[in-house]
Amino acid sequence: MPSRTPAQDDKNTAPPLPAPLQVPVADSHTHLDMQSGTVEEALAKAASVGVTTVVQVGCDLNGSRWAAETAAAYDAVHAAVALHPNEAPRIVHGDPDGWSRQGAREPGGDTALDEALAEIDRLAALPQVKAVGETGLDYFRTGPEGKDAQERSFRAHIEIxxxxxxxxVIHDREAHADVLRILKEEGAPERTVFHCYSGDAAMAEVCARAGYFMSFAGNVTFKNAQPLRDALAVAPLELVLVETDAPFLTPSPYRGRPNAPYLIPVTVRAMAAVRGIDEDTLAAAIAANTARAFAY
Structure with missing residues (x-):
C-alpha cells in the first residue's frame, strides 16, 4: 500500500519532527496559549530540533498578562505585550468580531481603550517583557469604522x-503605506520588527533603509508567495528573523495542520534555499539577529 502524503493526513494531526538544526535559533513570534499541550511540552519539542528560545506574543489584556507570567516562569520564553490592531476597535465599539456579529460586548469607548493601554504600559515595564506588540494596522479584518481606534492604539504602543x-512588534495586514507613515511620523523605536513580513521586495528595501527587522513565517513556503521570497532575497541578512506565528501559517508541505515552534527548521531550510546559503549560516545570523532585536 502506498504511503500517505501530508495532504492526505488528518488536518488535526501534528506534523512530524523535522531534522534538528545544528545551530540553535529562536522563534521570534508564537502564541503558545493558542496551541495544544503544555508549555513544557512545546518547549521540549522545540529544543529537540534546535529551537531553544521563543517570543510569546500577547494580543489582548489576558493574553499579554499570560505572556508576561509565562516568560517569568521559563528562561526559554520572552514576552511581548499589546492590544492587537483588531482588539482596539473591539474595545472602543464593543463588537468582538469586527462590527457585525451578534453577541457583541458593550461599547467601551475611548476611556476603555485608555485603561487597556495603561495596563499594557504596566506590563511593558516588566523585565521579562522584551517587546511591545503585536500592534499596528489591519485593514483585512477591520473595516473603515475601526481605523481611528487602530491608529490611536498603534501610536500609543509606539510611545510605550x-x-x-x-x-x-508590528502587525501589518493590507496597510503597508499607513504603517510606514505612522512609524515615520511618531519616530520608530530603535528596534522595530515587522512580524510575519507581508510586503514585497520594494517595501523590504524601505524597511532595510530604516533598519527594521523583517520576520518571515511559514507562508514564505507557500506556492503563491513569490513576492515574499523576492523580499527575503533582498532583505539584508542582519535584519532577517524567522517565526511560526503558531498555531497559524504552518509551512508547506504541512499547510493547514497545527503549527508549533518545533517546525521552525522547515521554514529556515526554505529560507536558506531562497537566499542561496547553507542553513547553518542562516541559522547563526537569525540567532544573533533575534537576540539583538529583543535585547535578551
Missing part, C-alpha cells in the same frame, strides 16, 4: 515601546 526601551 520607546519609553520603556523595548522592541516594537
Amino acid at each position: 515601546a520607546k519609553r520603556h526601551g523595548k522592541a516594537l
Whole structure:
C-alpha cells in the first residue's frame, strides 16, 4: 500500500519532527496559549530540533498578562505585550468580531481603550517583557469604522515601546503605506520588527533603509508567495528573523495542520534555499539577529 502524503493526513494531526538544526535559533513570534499541550511540552519539542528560545506574543489584556507570567516562569520564553490592531476597535465599539456579529460586548469607548493601554504600559515595564506588540494596522479584518481606534492604539504602543526601551512588534495586514507613515511620523523605536513580513521586495528595501527587522513565517513556503521570497532575497541578512506565528501559517508541505515552534527548521531550510546559503549560516545570523532585536 502506498504511503500517505501530508495532504492526505488528518488536518488535526501534528506534523512530524523535522531534522534538528545544528545551530540553535529562536522563534521570534508564537502564541503558545493558542496551541495544544503544555508549555513544557512545546518547549521540549522545540529544543529537540534546535529551537531553544521563543517570543510569546500577547494580543489582548489576558493574553499579554499570560505572556508576561509565562516568560517569568521559563528562561526559554520572552514576552511581548499589546492590544492587537483588531482588539482596539473591539474595545472602543464593543463588537468582538469586527462590527457585525451578534453577541457583541458593550461599547467601551475611548476611556476603555485608555485603561487597556495603561495596563499594557504596566506590563511593558516588566523585565521579562522584551517587546511591545503585536500592534499596528489591519485593514483585512477591520473595516473603515475601526481605523481611528487602530491608529490611536498603534501610536500609543509606539510611545510605550520607546519609553520603556523595548522592541516594537508590528502587525501589518493590507496597510503597508499607513504603517510606514505612522512609524515615520511618531519616530520608530530603535528596534522595530515587522512580524510575519507581508510586503514585497520594494517595501523590504524601505524597511532595510530604516533598519527594521523583517520576520518571515511559514507562508514564505507557500506556492503563491513569490513576492515574499523576492523580499527575503533582498532583505539584508542582519535584519532577517524567522517565526511560526503558531498555531497559524504552518509551512508547506504541512499547510493547514497545527503549527508549533518545533517546525521552525522547515521554514529556515526554505529560507536558506531562497537566499542561496547553507542553513547553518542562516541559522547563526537569525540567532544573533533575534537576540539583538529583543535585547535578551
